[in-house]
Amino acid sequence: MKGFAVLIAAGLLAVPVVAPPYYVNVASQILIAAVFASSLNLLVGYAGLTSLGHAAYLGFAAYTVGWLTTRAGLGHLAAAVLALGLTTIMAAFFGLLALRGTGLTFLMITLALGQILWGIAYRWVSLTGGDNGLTGLTRPRPLGLDLTPPAAYYLFTLAVTAVTLAGIAMYVRSPLGAAVQGSRDQPRRLQALGHNVWMVRWLTFVLAGAAAGVAGLLFVYYNQFVAPGVLALTSSAEALLMVIAGGAGTLPGPVVGAAIVVALKTIVSTYLTRWVMLLGVVFVLIVVFMPEGIVPGLARVWRTRWRS
Amino acid sequence: MGFWLIQGLNGLALGGLLFLLSSGFSLIFGLMRVANLTHGAFFMLGAYVGLSARWAGVGFASSVLLGGLAVAVTGGLVERLILRRLVTRPPAQRTLAQVLVTLGLAFIIADGCLWLWGGDPMPLPLPAALSGAVRVGTIAFPFYRLVVVLIAVVVAAALWLGLERTRAGAMIRAGVDDMEMASGLGLPVSRLFTGVFCLGAGLAGMGGVLGGPILSVYPGLDTDMLPLALVVVILGGIGSLSGALTGSFIIGFIYTFGQALLPDLAYVILFLPMVLVLVVRPRGLFGARGA
Numbered sequence: 001m002k003g004f005a006v007l008i009a010a011g012l013l014a015v016p017v018v019a020p021p022y023y024v025n026v027a028s029q030i031l032i033a034a035v036f037a038s039s040l041n042l043l044v045g046y047a048g049l050t051s052l053g054h055a056a057y058l059g060f061a062a063y064t065v066g067w068l069t070t071r072a073g074l075g076h077l078a079a080a081v082l083a084l085g086l087t088t089i090m091a092a093f094f095g096l097l098a099l100r101g102t103g104l105t106f107l108m109i110t111l112a113l114g115q116i117l118w119g120i121a122y123r124w125v126s127l128t129g130g131d132n133g134l135t136g137l138t139r140p141r142p143l144g145l146d147l148t149p150p151a152a153y154y155l156f157t158l159a160v161t162a163v164t165l166a167g168i169a170m171y172v173r174s175p176l177g178a179a180v181q182g183s184r185d186q187p188r189r190l191q192a193l194g195h196n197v198w199m200v201r202w203l204t205f206v207l208a209g210a211a212a213g214v215a216g217l218l219f220v221y222y223n224q225f226v227a228p229g230v231l232a233l234t235s236s237a238e239a240l241l242m243v244i245a246g247g248a249g250t251l252p253g254p255v256v257g258a259a260i261v262v263a264l265k266t267i268v269s270t271y272l273t274r275w276v277m278l279l280g281v282v283f284v285l286i287v288v289f290m291p292e293g294i295v296p297g298l299a300r301v302w303r304t305r306w307r308s
Numbered sequence: 309m310g311f312w313l314i315q316g317l318n319g320l321a322l323g324g325l326l327f328l329l330s331s332g333f334s335l336i337f338g339l340m341r342v343a344n345l346t347h348g349a350f351f352m353l354g355a356y357v358g359l360s361a362r363w364a365g366v367g368f369a370s371s372v373l374l375g376g377l378a379v380a381v382t383g384g385l386v387e388r389l390i391l392r393r394l395v396t397r398p399p400a401q402r403t404l405a406q407v408l409v410t411l412g413l414a415f416i417i418a419d420g421c422l423w424l425w426g427g428d429p430m431p432l433p434l435p436a437a438l439s440g441a442v443r444v445g446t447i448a449f450p451f452y453r454l455v456v457v458l459i460a461v462v463v464a465a466a467l468w469l470g471l472e473r474t475r476a477g478a479m480i481r482a483g484v485d486d487m488e489m490a491s492g493l494g495l496p497v498s499r500l501f502t503g504v505f506c507l508g509a510g511l512a513g514m515g516g517v518l519g520g521p522i523l524s525v526y527p528g529l530d531t532d533m534l535p536l537a538l539v540v541v542i543l544g545g546i547g548s549l550s551g552a553l554t555g556s557f558i559i560g561f562i563y564t565f566g567q568a569l570l571p572d573l574a575y576v577i578l579f580l581p582m583v584l585v586l587v588v589r590p591r592g593l594f595g596a597r598g599a
Contacts, residue, residue, distance in 0.1 A: 050404055052345075052411070097583060100590040104343045105546075107407060108538045111345075112582060115535035119575030126572065233531055237411055244408065277419035283412025287405045288393060 053114025091209020323560025332508025338547015354513025383509025432520025545592025
């Protein structure tokens with residue numbers, strides 16, 4: 001197991017050495033998507049709360065950094081810290097609203113909240129630049145390092161991703177993380193054991209929002225541009241697809257799902273313009289034929305075909 | 309004064325459209341426990357079918373019925389061919405599976421419409437008989453918007469009569485209240501589900517055609533309308549016809565006045581009634597129970 005982890009780490013570090021810049025950029029996109037999907041997985045997989053508005057936190061953090069650095073003239077460090085703080089506060093507030101319900105009510109409230117945020121980004125032109133979004137962002141220079149080359153930005157993203165995913169793993173394996181999974185499986189028993197189920201869910205919600213904010217920072221530095229599309233329902237749905245496809249409620253699942261979805265999107269977009277339709281078809285096919293996720297599902301299909 | 313009156317009437321018209329959209333959503337949710345995220349796409353598909361019908365020279369009323377019928381058939385197929393396959397799954401997985409499938413179908417329909425009808429917004433042409441203005445003193449108001457309000461009221465009355473006074477309506481109400489008990493008593497659950505899904509989809513499709521002359525038809529109409537329907541249902545309560553009616557007109561007014569007075573913030577203003585209701589009455593104004 002330890003050897004396997006070392007192997008993966010070596011492979012990830014070797015990407016900018018062996019791969020041409022285009023693929024290094026794709027790898028950066030996968031890492032950013034992996035952070036985003038893993039944050040959503042906290043809700044969907046571990047807390048059993050399906051959110052369809054998770055792009056709100058990624059988009060809000062991205063817009064806030066964009067606005068603070070280009071319009072308010074703040075430095076990168078201050079803007080990043082402020083954006084993460086504000087995203088967390090927003091998640092805390094949205095969590096209060098969304099957790100008035102569970103199940104489908106939760107899903108509808110998160111979807112409505114996400115769409116309202118999208119509406120603000122799209123319509124409040126004087127603040128957000130409307131359809132054109134915010135342009136003219138620069139990448140930060142942590143410790144004076146130049147992050148403009150794809151390889152440098154990839155390594156920066158890799159470091160941030162590693163720290164964030166480690167944080168998520170620690171949370172899931174902590175006693176609180178166990179309580180989160182209890183709130184998913186047996187909320188009433190957990191309550192009877194003296195846990196505050198609502199509080200457990202709310203803390204997870206806030207953490208998931210904050211982690212999506214980290215993905216938002218990585219995203220906006222990567223693109224140096226942010227437009228309403230990041231806040232659209234398709235953005236939240238893509239993240240959900242990554243989680244479901246890879247396997248919800250597992251740590252590597254969303255990472256694998258992110259790699260599959262980003263690779264699929266990159267490949268398909270070069271040949272077709274119908275990504276949204278394909279996204280829909282993949283959704284329907286996965287749910288109908290492989291509800292357990294692509295990876296275990298393919299393995300099952302492979303096994304049954306192989307044996308028969 | 310004129311401003312308030314005209315915007316008030318506009319709010320009524322939008323409320324009427326929202327009712328056509330959200331009453332079906334609410335009924336489907338109430339009976340089948342499916343949050344049908346395809347509903348916005350149904351609305352848009354109806355609008356595009358109506359648009360093509362109008363281009364082909366079909367009369368306006370027939371276009372509305374045609375749009376409704378086409379979407380009702382689409383809805384029936386979705387229910388029979390796809391949603392039906394998921395019913396046998398354990399409840400916890402079923403809900404998520406249904407939501408994801410309806411979301412995927414919404415993407416397919418939306419992208420299909422973009423493919424077939426292109427990306428330009430197109431107004432749905434009104435016949436001359438409906439396109440005039442009504443004058444009261446110095447105020448002129450588009451006649452058609454009053455027609456929309458009237459149709460919504462008639463549909464609401466018909467739905468209420470159908471639900472409260474007919475055998476099928478009694479079965480639907482029984483199903484909304486307690487599905488297990490209703491099927492135990494021998495209700496034809498399968499046909500009921502398909503029927504309600506077709507009805508809800510058809511209403512959304514008709515609403516799309518009726519909304520075409522006011523909102524015009526464009527890609528993204530689906531994602532503009534879906535959150536409005538969700539907010540209506542969150543406000544009004546799930547599975548409640550009077551909730552859908554009240555919620556629709558509240559949101560119709562708030563959104564219309566928001567757009568007129570603070571165009572930048574129209575979407576933020578939607579937020580307020582939702583927050584208020586969620587804090588005070590999480591089950592919605594007329595909701596009997598949560599989801």
